[in-house]
Amino acid sequence: MTTTIIAGVICLILGALAGLLYGKSTVNAKANSILADAQKNADILLEKSNIQAEATRKEKHIQAKEKFLELKSQHDSNIQSREKKMQDSENRVKDKEQKLNDELSKAGKLEKDLDRQISDYSKKTEVIERKQQDLDKVISQKVEMLEKVSNFSAEEAKNELVEAMKAEAKSKAAAHVQNIMAEAQLNAKTEAKKIVIQTIQRIGTEQAIENSVSVFNIESDEVKGRIIGREGRNIRALEAATGVEIIVDDTPEAILLSCFDPVRREIARLSLHRLVTDGRIHPARIEEVVEKTQKMIEEEIIEVGKRTVIDLGIHGLHPELVKVVGRMKFRSSYGQNLLQHSREVANIAATMAAELGLNVKLAKRAGLLHDIGKVPEQESELPHALLGMQWAERLGETAEVVNAIGAHHDEIEMTSLLSPIIQVADAISGARPGARRQVLESYIQRLKDLEASALSFEGVSSAYAIQAGRELRVMVESGRVSDDVAAQLSYDISEKIQNEMTYPGQVKITVIRETRAVNIAR
Incomplete structure (x- = not known):
């Protein structure tokens, strides 16, 4: 600040000198006056600069003093914090030292107690050993006395006692066995009934009732004329291709399909449905549709057989038997669907086998196959049980399964425990309330x-x-x-x-x- 003021003064002086040089001759008095004013201004500015510099110096001095006090306060605070941490650490160390001393004191007491207990145990062991020795001496004396009185040595007396106990045990065991046998004979029939009842209660399946006639519904009676065809050629072609009698009468909006074979009825029903939906009904088209439907039904039969075998958990069944199982879906026995009946017999037989501790998988297999003789592709004079037995034997089934199939109606003698189980399961399924039409x-x-x-x-x-x-x-x-x-x-x-x-x-x-x-x- 002072330097600036001095520089200003110098500038004024130089200006005055310059003015003096330019107007030296005419303005000497005026120049002197200006020079005096400049001198006064310079003195005033210099004084103000000195006062302001002094004020600035005092202010900086105060600020420096305040900063010093602030730093000193922070330093004191840090010193106090460190001292407190050191005091806390020292207190913790003292606490740990006290705890360690307490633990050492406890350990010393426990060690003294252990030494005392070891000493007591040693004394007791010595006492027991002395008593055992005294007892052995007494027993030896008693044995010698008994040998003298009975004229038997200790070994001979032991053998004699063992033989006597054996005889008594055999007698009691024989009596116990007789009692068990008598009780088993009394309870055998009751237990057998319980197993059958439990099996019936644990097996609950739906039943399907079929007959020899299927109804094909149509939208209007006009379709009947198209199905009959000119001079009846369409209906004759359909009957010849399917082997089903087609009855077109006054029944409104319905055509009856009559045949003992449900597979043929189903083929005829599906073929009629396709023909009516398509609208093209003539002998060549009928033969084509029937052929395609037959292939579709054959595929469905195989698929049903596979699904049934998988559902029942049966493995390794011959493909021909799988196909026969699928054909059961389209057969009925006394109004009871044959596949449903066979599945039911398989489940009942498996339950009974589990109750009796026999092979569950084998029982389920025989139950499913027991009526395969009812679905022959060609008519046979053999009873269905014997026909099914021949099929099963030819297609590699085990001797137990073959015998169970052949003997479930007593056509042959039963040779395994599986056979009566299949016979009973078949009777239960057929006689179950609501299963067959005559008992519904x-x-x-x-x-x-x-x-x-x-x-x-x-x-x-x-x-x-x-x-x-x-x-x-x-x-x-x-x-x-x-x-x-x-x-x-x-x-x-x-x-x-x-x-x-x-x-x-x-x-x-x-x-x-x-x-x-x-x-x-x-």
């Missing part, structure tokens, strides 16, 4: 009788036979029947059913009493 009505009537028996008691509001007649659920009015009466009612209903009705297995009676409190908020 009696099965439905039995369910109605069960419900009627429960409804005959006072206080019963409704009754429902469920689980194929194995359970009867009875609803009672809570206002008229108490909990105690409900328990007695369940017993009374079971007694009435047991005394008045005939049924397979057992019937579970469940009495349900429900109390409801209903109010309406308005």
Whole structure:
């Protein structure tokens, strides 16, 4: 700042001198005046500069002092923090040292206790050894006394005692075996019935009822004339190609397909459907469609056989037998679908074999194949059991499976435990309520009788036979029947059913009493 002021003064002086040189002769007085003013201004500026410089110096001095105090405060704070950390570390070290001293003290006490226990154990061991020696001496003396009294040595007495115990054990074992045999004979029939009942209860499958006639529905009766054709040539060609009798009568919007062979009926039905949908119905087209449908049905038969074998977990079945299994889908026996029946027999036989500890897979295999003689491609005079046995033997099935197939209707003698299982499973599947047409009505009537028996008691509001007649659920009015009466009612209903009705297995009676409190908020 001072340098600037001095520079300004010098400039003024130089200006004055310059003015003096230019107007020396005329403005001497004026130049002197200007020079004096410049001198005064320079002195004033110099004084102001000195005052401002002094103020700046004092301000910087104060700032430096404040910075010094701030740094000193930070330094003191850091020193205090370090001292505190050092004090904390020292305290932790003292705590650990104290804990270590305590642990060492405990270890010393434990070591003293251990030494004392070892000493006590040694003393006790010595006492026991002395007592054992005394006991051995006493036993030896007693044995010598017994030998003198009985005139037997210790070894001879031992052998004599063993022989006596053997004889007694044999006697008791023989008596026990006789008791077990007698009890087994008494319980054998009961246990066999239990196995059969459990098998029936564990196997529940749907049944399919078929007949010898299929109905083909049409949109209008105008289609009948196109199916018959000119002078009946279309219907004759269709009957010749499929082997199915086609009945076109006054039945509205329906054509009947009659044939004992369900495969042929299905081929005829599908062929008719294709022909009617396509609209082109003439003998050449009929033969073409029937041929394609036959191939499609053959492929479906193989696919059904494969799927059935996979579902049942049967491996290594000959392709011809797989095809025969597939053909069962289109066969029926006493109104019961043959494939469904065979699957059911396989599952029942597997369950019974598992209960009896026999080969489950073999039982399932024999159950599936037991009726393959019912689906021959050509008519045979042999019974279906013997025909199926010949097929199975020719196609590499085991002797047990072959015998089970041939003996399930007692055409040949049974040679394995698998054969009676297949026979029983076949009978169970055929006689199962609702399985075959001739017992369906009696099965439905039995369910109605069960419900009627429960409804005959006072206080019963409704009754429902469920689980194929194995359970009867009875609803009672809570206002008229108490909990105690409900328990007695369940017993009374079971007694009435047991005394008045005939049924397979057992019937579970469940009495349900429900109390409801209903109010309406308005």
